[in-house]
Amino acid sequence: MSKVYSRTDIIDKRQRSQTLVRGLKILELIAGGKSDLSIRELAEEVDLSKSVVHRLISTLEGERYVQKNSGKPGYRLGTKLWWLGCAAVQGLEIKEVARPHLEDLALKTNELVVLAVLDGREVVYLDKVDCPQAVRAYIPIGGRAPAYCISTGKVILAYRRDDEVMKITSSMKKFTSNTVIRMESFKRHLAEIRRRGYSVNFGEWHEDVGGVASAIRDGKGYVVAAIGVTVPIHRLTKINIDRLSRLAMPAAAAVSEELGYGGSQKGASIG
Template identity: 40%
Template sequence: MDTTLLKGLRILEMVARAPDPCGTTELARKLGLNKSNVHRVLKTLEAASFVRKVDDLGRYGVTLKLWELGQISFARIDLKTDAQDTMKWLSAETRETVHLSVLDGSEVIYLDKIESQEPIRAYTTIGGRAPAYAVATGKALLAWEPTEAAELLAEAMIRHTSSTLEPAALKGELSRIREQGFAVNLGEWRESVGGIAAPIRNADGNVEAAIGISAPRIRIAGDRVAELATLVIRAASEISERLGYRKGR
């Protein structure tokens, strides 16, 4: 166990819960810690923007960073709840694995999933990660990221299969995704696995997440791409509406 980290979390929690700003001496006494250790931890938390010094007495209070992180977590919990019925519908319609994903830097995190009903299916785990540029939900999210973010991502891209896009090709792909409203992955992360995804928007119209299906690549081919894309876009639209998004508003 990392005792330094544990001390830091205990101090942060006490400062957050305290009705008034806290000083080093007070925190050390209440937590049974050495004053110099508490002071050092507070300086680290201050550097990371979790706490700030509020007066000349050296007392500390929390910043809005904790609130921001809490809001993100709360929103994601709501997102999972709002998406659940639609995910079940999409799973029943397609018989493929359904994912709900969010973007975290250059990766997507699988926030929720429903397994395919087919005996041969794509394998992923809730909480698992994948390179955003090589999976459908990731590309559906990246398509609406600022240009600078996409350029930074290009520098970190790794070729996972023979189908993984080069940075220049990815740029054109993201443009097409914005035009057509959905993303397709044809073996770009795992050679035999494909996917189709569409973006989910919140009440402000910002892309917050993506919903998509994953399946053996052979089942995402030909005319079925358009058929599946229609269903995925419908699912994304339904969840977006539940989050308060109104197109053209």
């Protein structure tokens, strides 16, 4: 049943949209080189009242999207925007670099191959290569999954600090009988992933789907993504796990090398 919105709801939505657009215009203005303008001058540039611009700037500053210049008027872009920009560029770079290796891995495994990154408590699938088999797994590009119960998510978490893992997995729930939700067991599981260099999903999110994944590192050795091979659970035999891991690890290593990493896929430092 569709929801009926009142006139007040519609007005509130419009006001929130206007606020967002106004804030973005101020950010674009500062990014365009006008970082020495006072609140009054900013207000004139964006054709808004001084009080509205002051409120917007205060919000942006509080969220670290802008910073007040020291010793002179105006505002500069903040560290939060720098982080977002780096994340966007990095995501595009990884996708472009990884694509031929995804295609090669899909050809060798004859299975669905995915590229995933961590976003909060979930992984997001940046790219994939489907497999031609009649019975196959399906994952949409842009799709999301709980990081703690799929192979790509677990191999990324294996190289995160304990406090970050605790935060991400603080509300784990059991999706299937194979989902690991006890923290001590999960930590041992991550240690095993680091030891062998790949992770396995034994139907821990959806009981009929499993997979194998290996981590991708950037030039500083930080795990930034993962390549995974996703299969129907009946094809996830011990022999096939060995075969898929032997193929996935070199693929991830090749992407890591192109991103500037020159170390081992196993037991790298946690950061």
